[in-house]
Amino acid sequence: MPKKGENIYKRKDGRWEGRYIKSHTYTGKIIYGYVYAKTYREAKIKLKEKRLPCSSQVIKKDINLFSELATEWFESVKLHTKVSTQNKYYNMLKNYILPEYGSKTFDTITHEFIEEHCKFLLESGGKNGTGLSAKTVSDTLSIIRNITKFANKKGICISYDANAVQIKQNAKSMRVLNKTEQTQLCEYILEKPEPCNIGILVCLFTGLRIGEICALRWEDISFSDQSIYIHHTLQRIQTHQDHGGKTKVVTTTPKSACSIRRIPLPDEISDILVSNQKSSSGYLLTNDDFKFIEPRTMQNKFKKVLKSAGIADANFHALRHTFATRCIELGFDVKSLSEILGHATVNITMNRYVHPTYEMKKENMQKLSELLAVK
Template identity: 70%
Template sequence: MPKKGENIYKRKDGRWEGRYIKSRTESGKIIYGYVYARSYRETKEKQKAKIASYTSQILSNKNEHVFSNIASEWFESIKLHTKTSTQNKYYNMLTNYILPKYGDQPFDAITYDFIESHCKFLLESGGKKGNGLSPKTVSDVLTIIRNISKFAIRKGIYVANDANAVQIRQDIKPMRVLNKVEQSQLCEYILKNLKPVT
C-alpha cells in the first residue's frame, strides 16, 4: 500500500501513477514528471529510478559548476587575446591566491561574506611570508574572480555573488609638489641641457 508523501496514487482507470521531480525552472519552480504501471510495486520501482536519475543529474551539474572547472575554461578562453605576461600573472594568482580557497566551491556557495572573508585573509596573512598582500594585489585577485563569475553567468550558471559589491580600500599616497626653489632649479637644469631634436 502507498505511504503518505510517496506521491503514488491509484487512478480511476485502474493503473497506478507515480509523481517525481523532473526538473526546475530558472526561478526554482518544480516541474513534475509521471510514471505509470499496472501495480503499485512496479510504479514504485519506476519512480525510484527516475528520482535517482534526477539526483545524479543534480550532483553531476554541481561538480561541473565548481569554481575550478569554470576558472579553467575562462583561462583557456582568454589566451587568444592576452599577452603571455598577463597570462602568467593570472595563472600565478589563480594558483596561489584563488583556487586554494575557491577551487571546489560551487558558485551558489560563493557569497558576499565568503569573498569578503577571503579578501580580509589575503590582506592580513596572504603571501609566501604570511605578512599580507598589498591592497593592489588583492584588488587584482578580485578582478579575476569577477571575470570568472561573469564568464559563469554567460554560461547560464547561477552565481550567488559576482564580487562587484566587494571593494578593497587603497591608500593613495599624497603627491609631493616641488616648492618654488626646486621648480626654479628644475627649469634651470632643463634649459641648460636642451638637446636639438633630430
C-alpha cells in the same frame, strides 16, 4: 627540486607544497588539490592521506566547480591578452584564488566568504604572510568578478554578488620633481650626456614610460619633423607559468592601441639628440642594434643619477608624472597632453598624472582678487 614522481616542492615562503589528483571533470580533465606543511616528511604523509580517497572521484557535469570555470575563463582571455597580463592572471589564480575557491561550487560561495577571503589576503596574504597591498587584493577580486561573469554567461546560477564587495584603496602620493630638482637633473645630464642620461632627459620632456624608452631606437626618431614614433615597449616576462619559471626580455607593442603614438620633440631636446647621436640605427640607450638595457637596469641607473645630482630618491615613473604636471602648469591643452601620454581618456590624465603644486593653486586663487579690484 621535487623528487621524481612525488610532486612535492619547497615554496619560497619556506613551506612544502604537495600536489595530488583531487578529481576529474565529467570530460576526464584532471582537477588538482594541494596540501601544505612545514616539513617535507609531513607534506608526504598528508599527500598520501589525500591520494587514497580522491583517486577515483569524478565530478558530475551539473556540479560547477569554481576551478573548472576559472580554467575555462583563463583559456578564453589568453586569446586577446598580452603574455605579461596572462602571467599576472595565472599567478593570482594560483597563489591567491584557487587555494581557497578551487574546490568550491558556485552555489556554496557567499558574500561573507568573499569578504573574509579579501580580509585574509590584506592581513596575512603574500609569501611572508604579512598581507598584500589593497591594489593587489583589488586586482584579485576583479579576477573573481570576471570568472563570475563568465560563469553567468554559461547559464550557471550564481548565489553571490561579487560587485558588492569593495576594497578601499588609499590614493598614494606620487613623487613629482619640483622645478629646482628638475633644473638640477637637467644640469647634471648636460654635464654628463651619456646615452642612458640622454634617455632620462627624453622621458622628462616627453613623458615616455620606462619600457618605451628602453625599446626606443634611433630609427624611430625623425629629425626632419622633430618627432619620435612610439610603437614598442621592452619588458621582462615569465617564460613558464610554473614553479621557478624563468624569465626573458621581449619587445612587444605598447599596453594599448592609444599608446602607439607620434610625439613632437621640443627644439632643445631635438638639438641635444642630434649632437649626441653616435649611430644611425640601434637602441637609443646603447647605440647598438642588438644590445639593449632592460627596465630594471634603467631604474637602477636613474636612481644613481638622482643620488649623484643631489636629488631625493624617486622611481623612474616620477619622470612621467613630472612631465604631465609641468605641462599643465604651462597651460597645455589637456586633450593634446592625454594623447602625448598615450592615454585612452582625458580623465586618466587628469586623475592620475596631474599633481598641482601649492604655488600653482595659490596662483589660480589669486585670480579671484580681480573680482574685488577697486576701480
